[in-house]
Amino acid sequence: MRVLFASWHFYIDQSNGASxxxxxxxxxLARRGWEVFTFCGSAVDDWRRADVKRSLxxxxxxxxxxxxxxxxxxxxTFSFRDEGINSILFSPEDRxxxxxxxxxxxxxxxxxxxxRRVKPDVVVTYGGYWLxxxxxxxAHDVGAKTVVLLQNFAYNDREYFRDADxxxxxxxxxxNVYRERLGLKTVAIPPLIDWSNVVxxxxxxxxxxxxxxxxxxxxxxxxxxVLLFARIAAELLRLRPDIxxxxxxxxxxxxxxxxxxxxxxxxxAVEFMRNTSRPANFFRHAKATLVPSFFDESxxxxxxxxxxxxxxxxxxxxxxxxxxxxxxAILLNIPERYTxxxxxxxxxxxxxPWLDAIKRLWDDSSFYEEARQRGLERARxxxxxxxxxxxxxxxxxxxxxxxxxx
Numbered sequence: 001m002r003v004l005f006a007s008w009h010f011y012i013d014q015s016n017g018a019s020x021x022x023x024x025x026x027x028x029l030a031r032r033g034w035e036v037f038t039f040c041g042s043a044v045d046d047w048r049r050a051d052v053k054r055s056l057x058x059x060x061x062x063x064x065x066x067x068x069x070x071x072x073x074x075x076x077t078f079s080f081r082d083e084g085i086n087s088i089l090f091s092p093e094d095r096x097x098x099x100x101x102x103x104x105x106x107x108x109x110x111x112x113x114x115x116r117r118v119k120p121d122v123v124v125t126y127g128g129y130w131l132x133x134x135x136x137x138x139a140h141d142v143g144a145k146t147v148v149l150l151q152n153f154a155y156n157d158r159e160y161f162r163d164a165d166x167x168x169x170x171x172x173x174x175x176n177v178y179r180e181r182l183g184l185k186t187v188a189i190p191p192l193i194d195w196s197n198v199v200x201x202x203x204x205x206x207x208x209x210x211x212x213x214x215x216x217x218x219x220x221x222x223x224x225x226v227l228l229f230a231r232i233a234a235e236l237l238r239l240r241p242d243i244x245x246x247x248x249x250x251x252x253x254x255x256x257x258x259x260x261x262x263x264x265x266x267x268x269a270v271e272f273m274r275n276t277s278r279p280a281n282f283f284r285h286a287k288a289t290l291v292p293s294f295f296d297e298s299x300x301x302x303x304x305x306x307x308x309x310x311x312x313x314x315x316x317x318x319x320x321x322x323x324x325x326x327x328x329a330i331l332l333n334i335p336e337r338y339t340x341x342x343x344x345x346x347x348x349x350x351x352x353p354w355l356d357a358i359k360r361l362w363d364d365s366s367f368y369e370e371a372r373q374r375g376l377e378r379a380r381x382x383x384x385x386x387x388x389x390x391x392x393x394x395x396x397x398x399x400x401x402x403x404x405x406x
Contacts (some may be wrong), residue, residue: 002088002121003029003121004120006124008040010039017191039115041090057360061397063080065262092106104131121144123139141190149278155182170188193387201284214246220250221249224250231347244273287362288306289311292315293316296318312374314361326329329371332354
C-alpha cells in the first residue's frame with residue numbers, strides 16, 4: 001500500500017496540532033509496512049520558525065535542495081527522508097500563508113507530477129485553502145482514494161469535500177458539528193500520540209515527582225483562554241506564591257500574556273519556556289495542567305498528553321473537552337460571554353473555582369493522587385498501538401471500498 005500526504009502546510013510544523021497528528025499517523029503507517037510519501041508546502045503556524053533549512057536541521061534531516069521555476073513562479077524544492085517517509089517540500093519565494101493563484105497553480109502542477117510518479121493508493125490532506133478541493137480532484141484523477149483529516153472547525157464549504165472518500169475527525173463532538181453544519185458523514189478517531197515523546201523519562205532525575213511542582217499552561221492564546229489564565233496566575237502569585245507557574249509559548253510566543261500580566265502582577269515571577277518537539281520536556285516539570293479554553297476544542301491534545309504524562313488537568317467544558325477527558329479531569333464552566341474575541345480579563349469571582357481546584361490539587365495529597373490515577377486510566381484510550389491500528393484499518397478500508405460510518 002502507498003499513501004501520499006499532500007498539503008500546503010508543512011507536516012513537520014511543531015507549532016500546529018494538525019501537523020503533529022499527521023506526522024504521527026504517517027510514521028505509524030510506515031512502521032506497519034506502508035510506503036509513505038509527502039508533498040507539502042512550507043506554511044507553518046509559528047512564523048518565527050518558518051526557515052525551511054533550520055526546521056529540517058532541528059530534526060536532524062538532510063535535504064537535497066533544487067531551485068526551480070514553473071511559468072513565472074520561482075520556488076525551491078527540498079527532498080529528504082524522515083523516519084521512512086519520503087518527502088518533498090515546495091518552498092516558493094512568495095511565503096504568504098494563503099498561496100496566490102500563480103503560486104498555487106505551480107504547486108498543483110508539481111503535485112500532479114508527483115502523483116503520476118508515486119501512484120499512491122491513498123492521498124491524505126488537510127487545510128481548507130482553495131487548494132484543498134483541487135488536490136483531492138487531482139488525486140482522484142490518478143485513481144487514488146482520498147482522506148481528509150478534519151482537525152478543526154474552519155471548514156464551511158461542502159463543495160470542498162466533493163472528492164473526499166473518507167473524512168476523519170478527532171472526536172464525536174467534531175463529527176456531530178460537521179454533520180449538522182455540512183451534512184458530512186465522518187469517522188471519529190482520536191489523534192495519534194507518541195507516548196515516548198510525552199511521558200518524562202524515568203531515568204531523568206529532574207522528572208522525579210518531587211521536581212514536578214509547577215502549574216503548566218501551554219500556548220497562551222485567546223483561543224486557549226489566555227485572559228482567564230492571566231487572572232488565575234495573578235491571583236496565585238498574590239495568594240499562593242508557593243505554586244510555581246510554567247508557561248509554554250505558542251505560535252505567537254507569549255507577548256499578549258506578558259502584556260496582560262504587567263497590569264495585574266509581577267511578570268518575572270512566571271517562568272516561560274519555548275515550545276518544543278518533545279512535550280516531555282515540559283511535562284517533566286508539571287504537577288498539573290490548566291486548559292481554560294475559550295473556543296470549542298476539537299479534541300484537546302494537550303489535555304490528553306497531560307493525563308498520559310501523569311499530570312491531572314483542570315479544563316473548561318468547551319467543545320470536545322468533556323468527551324475527551326470524561327471524569328478524569330476537573331471540568332469547569334466558563335461564562336458564555338467569554339469567547340476567543342473577548343478583550344476583558346475575568347474577575348476574581350469568575351476565577352475562584354479554578355483557584356479552588358488548583359489549591360486542592362496542591363494541598364490535598366489524597367485528592368491529587370486519585371485525580372492522577374483517574375487520568376492514567378483514561379489515557380489508556382489513546383494507547384499508541386490501539387489508535388495506530390484504527391488509522392491503519394481506516395486507510396485500508398477506504399482502499400478496499402469497505403463502508404465506514406460516523
